[in-house]
Every structure is written in C-alpha cells, then in structure tokens.
Amino acid sequence: MFHTQLEWLNTLKPNFKVLPFKERLLCGVGALIGLAISSLISWYVLGDFNAWYIAPMGASSVLLFAVSAGPLSQPWNIIVGNTIAGFIGVTCAMFIANQTAAFSLAVALAIFLMMSTDSLHPPSGAVAITAVLGGESVHELGYHFIFYPVLLNSVLLLAVAIIFNRLLGKQYPQVAQVNTRSKDPTPMQKVTIQPQDIQEVLEHQTELLDISEYDLQKIILEAQEKANARAISQYLCQDIMSKDVISLSEQDDIHQALDKFKHVNLMSLPVVNTENKLVGTLALYEVVEWFKRAADPRASWEHLVKQIMNRKVVTVQPLQPIQDLVPYFVERSFNYIPVVEQHKLVGIISRADMIAAMQQQLNRTP
Structure with missing residues (x-):
C-alpha cells in the first residue's frame, strides 16, 4: 500500500533535471x-x-x-x-x-x-x-x-x-545561435532537423513551453548526433590527428610569429609554453590587428606572442570520438582543433583530417 502511494506521488513530480x-x-x-x-x-x-x-x-x-x-x-x-x-x-x-x-x-x-x-x-x-x-x-x-x-x-x-x-560562464541573456552567413539553415540543419520542422510541430501545440525554439532545436540536434554515432563505427581523435604539430612559443616575438605564418601558410597556430602545455592560439588576423595599433603608445608594451594570443581554446582528448568535433568545424567554421593530454599538446586535427575521415565512413556505410 505504501509503495503504491509513493508511485502515485511520483506521478506528481515534474520531469525536471536535478542539478549537481x-x-x-x-x-x-x-x-x-x-x-x-x-x-x-x-x-x-x-x-x-x-x-x-x-x-x-x-x-x-x-x-x-x-x-x-x-x-x-x-x-x-x-x-x-x-x-x-x-x-x-x-x-x-x-x-x-x-x-x-x-x-x-x-x-x-x-x-x-x-x-x-x-x-x-x-x-x-x-x-x-x-x-x-x-x-x-x-x-x-x-x-x-x-x-x-x-x-x-x-x-x-x-x-x-x-x-x-x-x-559563472553562463550566457545570459540568451542569444539564439543562427546562421549568420545566410538565411538558409545551418549546414548541420540541412541534413537533420531544420528550424521550420520545429516551428511546424510547435504550431500544433496549444500549451506554452518554457523553452525557446533554439534550445529545443539544439537538444534534438545533439540527441540525433548521439543516435547517429551509435549507427557507425567511430574514429577516435588519436586515429586521425597529426602528431608533428607546428606551434608557436608564448615567448616568441610577434615578428618571429609572422615569419612562421608566412613559412607555413596557415591562418592560425597553437601556442605552447616551455613545457609544451597548450596556453592559447594565435590567428594571423590578430597579428594584423597588432600592426594596426603598433603606433599607439598604449600598445607599445605588446611585443610577445603571449600578450596578444587568445587564451580561450577549444580542445579535445585523444580518445574522444571525432563526432564530437563536427559542430565546431561545421557550425563554427574552425580550421583546426588541438588534441591535448594532461594539458600537453599531442596533436592537431584539421578540417581536412575530418573530411577524409568522414569520407571513409561514408564509404563504409552500406
């Protein structure tokens, strides 16, 4: 009897995530x-x-x-x-x-x-x-x-x-992530859930949901990615990463960094410290911006890579499946993602690496 009452009480509880x-x-x-x-x-x-x-x-x-x-x-x-x-x-x-x-x-x-x-x-x-x-x-x-x-x-x-x-690192107010390049759906939406699909379903809802269309889209899309990942054999990041990584030192002079950009013909490079730990990234456009403000006395103290680099870096682990990287390359137009182990740079996965791996997986699909 008591067990039955508990089950009945549980039906009154909302289906709500309990945070840590x-x-x-x-x-x-x-x-x-x-x-x-x-x-x-x-x-x-x-x-x-x-x-x-x-x-x-x-x-x-x-x-x-x-x-x-x-x-x-x-x-x-x-x-x-x-x-x-x-x-x-x-x-x-x-x-x-x-x-x-x-x-x-x-x-x-x-x-x-x-x-x-x-x-x-x-x-x-x-x-x-x-x-x-x-x-x-x-x-x-x-x-x-x-x-x-x-x-x-x-x-x-x-x-x-x-x-x-x-x-706390939370995005507030919430900003909808839309495709800023065109009015078309984002690349991922074109082959999965599209905004109009969500809108058409919501139009038939007579109750107000306390969740935005964008958040609903995001949840459905991520769930679909996980379901798709179960359907195919996965490569891990360590399987496709390049281990011979071209990088900058945080102590490099900015002019030295520019010379390296010219030599390797890349738009962005990872930055490491003396222990080979990843500490940031430096993009070519950031060097260009530095040259623009070089005449400003307030910027005269900037002459090392560590003073103008971006310290917020998206990284992955060697044993992560490459499906985790797709949103960054597709939705956010990343050129590469560093692979780290115990904070040390052990590899790089470029957009070309991802395309090759995805092509291989497509060939396997019956």
Missing part, C-alpha cells in the same frame, strides 16, 4: 547576492519609503538565477512584463472599488497582454496583485509605482543577474 549540488548552491548564492544588493540600493535611493522593495522580486530571482536559460527569465520579460503588470494593477486599483475583483481582473489582463507582447514573466502576476493590495503607501504613488519600486527593483536585480551569470 554545486550548481544548486550557486543558484541560491546568486539569489542571495541579487536580492541583497538590489534591496540595499533600492532602500538607499527611496529612503524611508515603506514599499522600497516588493515581494515579487523573490519569484523573479528564482527565474534569473536558477533557470536563467528559460524564455520567461530573459530581460525583456522581467522589464516589460513587470511594467505591464504594474500599469494594469494600478489602473484596476484606481477604478475598481472591490479589491477581489480588482486584483483578479488585473492578473487576467496582465497575462493576456504579456502573452501578446511575448513578455510573459510569472512573478509579474504578483506585481499586479501588489499594486491592488499593497496598502495606502502604494496607492498614494499612483502610476509612479511602475517606476519605483517596480522598475527600480527589476533593473537592479537584472543587472546583478547578468553580472553573476556571466562570472
């Missing part, structure tokens, strides 16, 4: 910092004003710090959604004497207008209620309530969320 402990802790810390900083600044700006901070910001902090990738958590939603809800709430409070009718209508209209402007933000429903039930101090503000505390609180909390998420 560290990530959950960081979400909580982010909300703590965001609410504390925005609250203190609001209090400093508004002084003794009774409604210097409003409760819906607690709900907004859940979205901004715990599910920052969701469409309902984006800056447009919190700013526009809260503005609409504040305006509707104040208007209903002014013209409808019965409070129950006022806040019920305010929330209903706010939902309709937010969905119409693609600015749905769940905590905004509480903003509309606060405008009606906030008491005399809120009612005395009239439409000023929209600007303070609503917009003041929203902007401050949003600013902290942007800084905090960026410091």
Whole structure:
C-alpha cells in the first residue's frame, strides 16, 4: 500500500533535471547576492519609503538565477512584463472599488497582454496583485509605482543577474545561435532537423513551453548526433590527428610569429609554453590587428606572442570520438582543433583530417 502511494506521488513530480549540488548552491548564492544588493540600493535611493522593495522580486530571482536559460527569465520579460503588470494593477486599483475583483481582473489582463507582447514573466502576476493590495503607501504613488519600486527593483536585480551569470560562464541573456552567413539553415540543419520542422510541430501545440525554439532545436540536434554515432563505427581523435604539430612559443616575438605564418601558410597556430602545455592560439588576423595599433603608445608594451594570443581554446582528448568535433568545424567554421593530454599538446586535427575521415565512413556505410 505504501509503495503504491509513493508511485502515485511520483506521478506528481515534474520531469525536471536535478542539478549537481554545486550548481544548486550557486543558484541560491546568486539569489542571495541579487536580492541583497538590489534591496540595499533600492532602500538607499527611496529612503524611508515603506514599499522600497516588493515581494515579487523573490519569484523573479528564482527565474534569473536558477533557470536563467528559460524564455520567461530573459530581460525583456522581467522589464516589460513587470511594467505591464504594474500599469494594469494600478489602473484596476484606481477604478475598481472591490479589491477581489480588482486584483483578479488585473492578473487576467496582465497575462493576456504579456502573452501578446511575448513578455510573459510569472512573478509579474504578483506585481499586479501588489499594486491592488499593497496598502495606502502604494496607492498614494499612483502610476509612479511602475517606476519605483517596480522598475527600480527589476533593473537592479537584472543587472546583478547578468553580472553573476556571466562570472559563472553562463550566457545570459540568451542569444539564439543562427546562421549568420545566410538565411538558409545551418549546414548541420540541412541534413537533420531544420528550424521550420520545429516551428511546424510547435504550431500544433496549444500549451506554452518554457523553452525557446533554439534550445529545443539544439537538444534534438545533439540527441540525433548521439543516435547517429551509435549507427557507425567511430574514429577516435588519436586515429586521425597529426602528431608533428607546428606551434608557436608564448615567448616568441610577434615578428618571429609572422615569419612562421608566412613559412607555413596557415591562418592560425597553437601556442605552447616551455613545457609544451597548450596556453592559447594565435590567428594571423590578430597579428594584423597588432600592426594596426603598433603606433599607439598604449600598445607599445605588446611585443610577445603571449600578450596578444587568445587564451580561450577549444580542445579535445585523444580518445574522444571525432563526432564530437563536427559542430565546431561545421557550425563554427574552425580550421583546426588541438588534441591535448594532461594539458600537453599531442596533436592537431584539421578540417581536412575530418573530411577524409568522414569520407571513409561514408564509404563504409552500406
């Protein structure tokens, strides 16, 4: 009997990914910092004003710090959604004497207008209620309530969320990755899932999904890649990489680096330290940019490769399947990817290596 009850309770749980402990802790810390900083600044700006901070910001902090990738958590939603809800709430409070009718209508209209402007933000429903039930101090503000505390609180909390998420390496606000070279689908989409396929399916959905079309596309595409990988025998990175790697030293003079570029006729080279550990990459265009600013006194200190190289490098391990590299070569137009083992550069996989390997796999396919 008890086991049956547990099974029934499990049906009520959402199909939601539980993040690792560290990530959950960081979400909580982010909300703590965001609410504390925005609250203190609001209090400093508004002084003794009774409604210097409003409760819906607690709900907004859940979205901004715990599910920052969701469409309902984006800056447009919190700013526009809260503005609409504040305006509707104040208007209903002014013209409808019965409070129950006022806040019920305010929330209903706010939902309709937010969905119409693609600015749905769940905590905004509480903003509309606060405008009606906030008491005399809120009612005395009239439409000023929209600007303070609503917009003041929203902007401050949003600013902290942007800084905090960026410091953690998260992309916030979310930016859709589209094919910037043309209006056509990206190369991977042409042979798998295309944007219009997702749109056609979503058009038949009558429920709002808390996930963007791009994120849905990305998840489906990655899942399809994994399924495809099971269907064919895989090469590993160590099978196709070039071990005789041409590289630069981080201590090389920039003029020396330019000479090497001329000699090998490559557009980009990996950079290693004295222990042969990969520390960055240097592209020819970065050398060109250096020459452009060489006359600037502020750039006179730059004369070594390590001072102008890019330290953020995408790398792979020798035992990784080459299917992992496809998105970088196809979607992001990489020329090569370094292969590292214990941080040491052990090989390079070029676009030509990938094409040859893929051609071989195509020939094997019956």
